[in-house]
Amino acid sequence: MEILVMAGQLILGLSILVGLHELGHLLAAKAFGMRVEQYFIGFPPKVFSIKRGETEYGIGAIPLGGFVKISGMIDESLDTAHTNAEPQPYEFRSKPAWQRLIVMLGGIIVNVIVGIMIFVIMAYKNGNTYLAAEDVKYGIVAYDLAKSIGLQTGDKIVKVNGKEITDFNEIRSSEVMLGDNSTYTVERNGNRVDIDIPNDLADKLIDSKGGPSEPFVAPIEPFKVGELAPGQPAEKAGLKTGDFITSVNNVPIQYYHQFVDAMKSLKNKQITLGINRNGTPLTLTMTTTPDGTIGFYKESLLKLTTEDYTFGEALSVGTKRAFQVVFDNIKGFGKIFRGEVSASKALSGPIGIAQNLFGGIWMWDRFWTVTGLLSMALAFMNALPIPALDGGHATILGYEIISGRKPSDKFLEGAQRVGMVMLLGLMAFAIFNDVFKAFF
Structure with a gap:
C-alpha cells in the first residue's frame, strides 16, 4: 500500500508541475501567434487526446514528463521535415529571437511562480513551528558521526559560523551541510569551544541508499x-x-x-x-x-515556538524559501563537482524522490511542500545550458540576439541530438541508481 501511495503522490505532483511547465510554453507561443500542434502530459504511447482548434491536447502513458510541439521548432522530437520548406508566419523559426526566447523561458517562469505560490501559501497557512535554541536547555545528544567531528552529548550549540542561532534546526541548515569551512560554537562545562565542520559532512549524512544515515544530533528531551x-x-x-x-x-x-x-x-x-x-x-x-x-x-516535553505570518510576511518568507531551493541546488552541484558529495548518493530519480521525499503516508502539507520544492528544482534543472533543455535553447537564442546571427538548422539539430543523449544518459543513471539503492 505504501508503494501505491508513494507512486500516486509522485505521479500527481509531477503531472501538475509538468502540465503547468508545458502550459507556460503553450501560452507564450500562442500569444506570439505561433501554431502549437500538440500539448501532452506524459510521454508516448498516447493514452488519450482531444483536438481543439489547431492543437491536440493529450495524456501519455509514461508520466515522467511532457512536451509541447510548436510548428517550425527543432525540439526533442527531432522532426526536421519543415527545414526544407519556406518559413511560415505561424512557425517558431519565423518569429523574432526575443519572442522565441520568451517562449523557451515560459515553462521555467511558470515553475518559479508555482513554487513561490506554494511556499507562500504554506507559510501563511501553517506559520513556523520550531524548537527555539534557548529551549534546548539540556544540550544535545551527539551520535557517532557527531562525535567523530568533536561534538559531545551535553554540548549546547550556540553559534553557527560565528552567528548566534535562534532555531535549533539551524545546526542542520544548508548553510552548514552545503557550506564550506563551517563551524559550530558550543558551550561545554562552562567554556565555549569551536568545532570545525568537515566539508564532506553532507556526504556522510547520506547513506548508500540515498536516504538519511544514522542520526547526527538531537536535543536531549525529557x-x-x-x-x-x-x-x-x-x-x-x-x-x-x-x-x-x-x-x-x-x-x-x-x-x-x-x-x-x-x-x-x-x-x-x-x-x-x-x-x-x-x-x-x-x-x-x-x-x-x-x-x-x-x-x-x-x-x-520541550516547548515548541509557533509564529504566525501575515500575508505580507508569508510572501517574503515563502519567496525566500522557494529561492533557497535553487541556491541549495547550486551548492549541492558544487559539492558533487568538487568530490565532497558522491553523485550516486546525492542524485535521485523517480524512485528515490518517491521514497525519500513523498514517503508512504499521504499528508497534504508534505505533498504540497515537496511539490513546491520540485517546482523550483525543475525550474533550476531546465535553466541549465544543456542542449535539449529550455536553458540550452535560451543560450543559443541569447547568442543570436547578441551576435545578430542565427545558427543553422543543421547546428540546432546536432545540438538537440547531443542534448538528448546527455539527458537520456542522466535519466538512465538516475533510474539505475535508484534501483541499485533500493535492492542492493
Whole structure:
C-alpha cells in the first residue's frame, strides 16, 4: 500500500508541475501567434487526446514528463521535415529571437511562480513551528558521526559560523551541510569551544541508499508516553498515555535517548519499567519485540515556538524559501563537482524522490511542500545550458540576439541530438541508481 501511495503522490505532483511547465510554453507561443500542434502530459504511447482548434491536447502513458510541439521548432522530437520548406508566419523559426526566447523561458517562469505560490501559501497557512535554541536547555545528544567531528552529548550549540542561532534546526541548515569551512560554537562545562565542520559532512549524512544515515544530533528531551500502538507490549502491559518512564530494569531514566540506549540490548526480552502515573509510582513487566521496542510514541516535553505570518510576511518568507531551493541546488552541484558529495548518493530519480521525499503516508502539507520544492528544482534543472533543455535553447537564442546571427538548422539539430543523449544518459543513471539503492 505504501508503494501505491508513494507512486500516486509522485505521479500527481509531477503531472501538475509538468502540465503547468508545458502550459507556460503553450501560452507564450500562442500569444506570439505561433501554431502549437500538440500539448501532452506524459510521454508516448498516447493514452488519450482531444483536438481543439489547431492543437491536440493529450495524456501519455509514461508520466515522467511532457512536451509541447510548436510548428517550425527543432525540439526533442527531432522532426526536421519543415527545414526544407519556406518559413511560415505561424512557425517558431519565423518569429523574432526575443519572442522565441520568451517562449523557451515560459515553462521555467511558470515553475518559479508555482513554487513561490506554494511556499507562500504554506507559510501563511501553517506559520513556523520550531524548537527555539534557548529551549534546548539540556544540550544535545551527539551520535557517532557527531562525535567523530568533536561534538559531545551535553554540548549546547550556540553559534553557527560565528552567528548566534535562534532555531535549533539551524545546526542542520544548508548553510552548514552545503557550506564550506563551517563551524559550530558550543558551550561545554562552562567554556565555549569551536568545532570545525568537515566539508564532506553532507556526504556522510547520506547513506548508500540515498536516504538519511544514522542520526547526527538531537536535543536531549525529557518525555512522557504519547500514543500507544494497538496490540503492542506497552498496551498489553497496561502502559497509559501520559505516563512517565522512570527506569528500565532499575536503571534510572530521565531523557528519551537514555530510554533508547537502554532498550538496544533488550530485544525480545522481559523487562521491568518503573512508571510515574499522576504522582504514583508503578512497576510494569512486559516482553519487548524482536526489534527491542514496546510500542509507543514519545511526547517531548520541550516547548515548541509557533509564529504566525501575515500575508505580507508569508510572501517574503515563502519567496525566500522557494529561492533557497535553487541556491541549495547550486551548492549541492558544487559539492558533487568538487568530490565532497558522491553523485550516486546525492542524485535521485523517480524512485528515490518517491521514497525519500513523498514517503508512504499521504499528508497534504508534505505533498504540497515537496511539490513546491520540485517546482523550483525543475525550474533550476531546465535553466541549465544543456542542449535539449529550455536553458540550452535560451543560450543559443541569447547568442543570436547578441551576435545578430542565427545558427543553422543543421547546428540546432546536432545540438538537440547531443542534448538528448546527455539527458537520456542522466535519466538512465538516475533510474539505475535508484534501483541499485533500493535492492542492493
